Amino acid sequence: MTALARPREPGPPPAAREQAGRQIALLFREAPLLLDCGQPVSDVRVAYHTYGTPAEHAILVLHALTGTSAVHEWWPGFLGEGRPLDPTRDYVVCANVLGGCAGTAGPAELPRVGGEDPPLTLRDLARAGRALLEHLGVRRVSLVGASMGGMLAYAWLLECPDLVERAVIIGAPARHSPWAVGLNTAARAAIRAAPGGEGLKVARQIATLSYRSPESFARTQSGWGTRRPGTADITTYLEYQGEKLADRFDERSYLALTGAMDRFQPSDAELRSVQVPVLVVGISSDLLYSPAEVRAYAELLPRGQYRELESPHGHDAFLMDPGPLPEWVTTFSRP
Template sequence: MTAVTLSPDLSPPPPPERCFRQQTALLFRQAPLLLDCGQPVNDVRVAYHTYGTPSEHAVLVLHALTGTSAVHEWWPDFLGEGRPLDPTRDYIVCANVLGGCAGTTGPAELPQIGSGDAPLTLRDMARVGRALLEHLGVRRVSVVGASMGGMLAYAWLLECPDLVDRALIVGAPARHSPWAIGLNTAARNAIQAAPGGEGLKVARQIAMLSYRSPESFALTQAGTSHRRPGAPAITTYLEHQGEKLANRFCERSYLALTGAMDRFQPSDAELQTVRVPVLAVGISSDVLYPPGEVCGHAALLPNSRYLELQSPHGHDAFLMDPGPLPAWAAEFLTG
């Protein structure tokens, strides 16, 4: 574990507000963040959301690859009074990851980072998150992460074991398989072959095929398109998803973050050192991270439990078809 030193001249965290407003902290102003690649970085800006009353214990939510810190926008089934992430009970924190493009320091400000010679890592992201928690006065956390956020939760368990009380990991393995790395490689190659947005559109289309399942597309995208008469619905659906992502996401962030996920390869021995309670949830129809893979990695943790969400909608079921997942999460987080 790498110790984090914060600058003493940081302003105190802002008071809680009723409105959901993104906040920003500037960290590592004097002592730099030393990345795993050996590069020191100063003045790391972190954009984040908080919900609830500040406390020394928080629920830390870790977002997915193209997600943001605005949990209220993308996980409404989970956030709210009486729900697993309850601002009337808990102090909830979610930060945009280092290397992303939603307000936290990204590739444009780290020109030397994210390349093959100076790659970004999930552990780097965890260290930035740790610094934010210290800035907010948080001493302990329960971690909740799905998809990339679930993999990042594993990084937190290994990088910051003194901070984490428990972890809920949804639809995520501890490390990428050749299949997952292959999908990301194809997506990155598309971006590099057609920079300027067109490649990112294709990368998103590749990803969307792995985020759903054949059954899901048969249920939702069969027949012809209402967007372009005569075209298959699946064709215009994928094109639409590509356009949407290209309008809001940075291709350099996509390269850096998918590379960080692919390089995160903790050993079985490292996973066996995790002692805190972990609930891992697989998704029955997930073709990106098959449930057997999610279960197998969780089984390496000495104090883990595995549950499986039954859904035809593949990896994205945690967003679009959560079923009993909120109830499982609430029981685990408050138990």
């Protein structure tokens, strides 16, 4: 058994950080959550943030792969009075996903299946999120999700159609392409080859290359030796990104969540069954999820609309260079 596979003591992973305003709910106490793999899970801890006055309708924000429930930290330009996520008008909820490492139960706390961490699915994550909404008294939601959060929004649309009124899906396909699965496969291989943090650093470097575009790196990381003599700026930038993630994220969560994304393969017929309005936003320079790929899934949705964000910065443009995106989200996300 490798160091990566050894069970840990129960409780939050060491990488989890306390965040201002974070709350914890203990769910599935009376009846278990049945994972798609067949494993029942009880007493599931879910960490979440809320903004605004509790109400029966909420805007549910679905975070990206290495994100947290603290929307005010990673999407501050979208949260606030007069912004797309306006706590003076909306009840905004965001939960750290099942399998994550920012307060919600991660792989180390879930029952093992065949001696391994359970193979989570995005539908599992949606069912855990639904239980949180019931705990909070929320009966209807508008979804806003980007990257992994956008894929998770597709899972919500299919798993919880009675709850969802509309959705905004940003920079995400409904299914992973061989390209996206291949990138995740390489990242997971790096983690398994070098458990204990070093592999996670390499995994993050691989992912970072797919999150930006050649033009973006040419604009921002074209120097040589400005940070370290004799070393390309792109090299030090990737090293920094790897170190930063390894300091705050759990490698088993990375394995679990990228696997859940890869396994999510809804059929075209399932997508055509979605009956609520959905705004799908592609990003013009996205190498991870090409705009043509994102648009093709939008066209399968009976009430889908497509818009394209023009940016040279690739997949991460929704964070770095949102342009008109806040206006689109504001207009579409409220019933």
